[in-house]
Amino acid sequence: MSPSRSAKLRRILPTLALACLTAPALALPAHATTPTAQTASTASLSQAAASFPTWGTRWVVHATSDINSPSVGMINQNSAGQDRITADYQVDTGRRVCEGSACSTFMAHITAPVTGFLTVVAVDIPEDRLPGVPVQGDPGGGSQAGSRQRTLERAATWLTANGGRPVPYNQAAYWRDGYRQDCSGYASMALGLPTPGTNTVGLATNRNLTRPIAMGELQPGDLVIDALGNSNTRHVVIFERWNDAAHTSYLAYEQRGGPGTSHRTLTYGLNAGSEYRAYRPVQYGD
Secondary structure (H helix, E strand, O other): OOHHHHHHHHHHOOOOOOOOOEOOOOOOOOOOOOHHHHHHHHHHHHHOOOEEEEOOOOEEEEOOOOOOOOEEEEEOOOOOOOOEEEEEEEEEEEEEEEEOOEEEEEEEEEEEOOOEEEEHHHEOOOOOOOOOOOEEOOOOOOOHHHHHHHHHHHHHHOOOOEOOEOOOOEEEEEOOOOOEEOHHHHHHHHHOOOOOOOOHHHHHHOOOOEEEEOHHHOOOOOEEEEOOOOOOOOEEEEEEEEOOOOOOOEEEEEEEOOOEEEEEEEOOOOOOOOOOEEEEEHHHOO
């Protein structure tokens, strides 16, 4: 297909890329090589290798690198090229996504304007992957362990994000990544949910985000939440691992008043009568 025809196709394609329609793995060309795309790609690389223009409308940003995972937001919602994305890494999912003549198996982990995973097909570049952006194993959703590991890795970033110190706690403030500096904003950041973060009650009750489990079933990246009471008593922490086979305590990431971001041993939810309950993020797929 000629470049001019490819460019024309992009302008007239139906704007229904809500889940980025898939197609069989045919021998189709990669992204259309138009002068506009080439120029935009070169400019983005010269300015910042992780910043790229987009095309089309209503591209879904997913919770994980599984194209079937829940939506966490949308780019170009009202007009083509309305948003520009910033990506820190990309994943080869092995699953081809096509729109017109553009096809790719890569999902990009983007940090702006929404945090989540976006098919590279939505990016206005000639390649089938983002140039200059590292390719990683699937930390977002192709494997349960990878998704959990990514949550813990993100949680750990706030331990030193404040000039080598923890991010301070504040219910009314937002950290430089756009997330609220309280416990639920912190948990939302670790899970890659949209900024500024879901509140504690939402993390416990929104079944598109979590489902309740028994405390004894906790695995890395699960949540322990007290969703009762008021804004001063409700709380959420991110479970990492049990400290012993008897499950008498566990190691967790926590955003709390005073110290700010912490990584410490806790017993929330383990005592009789506790208001804390265990929840599993649905993005892990189990």
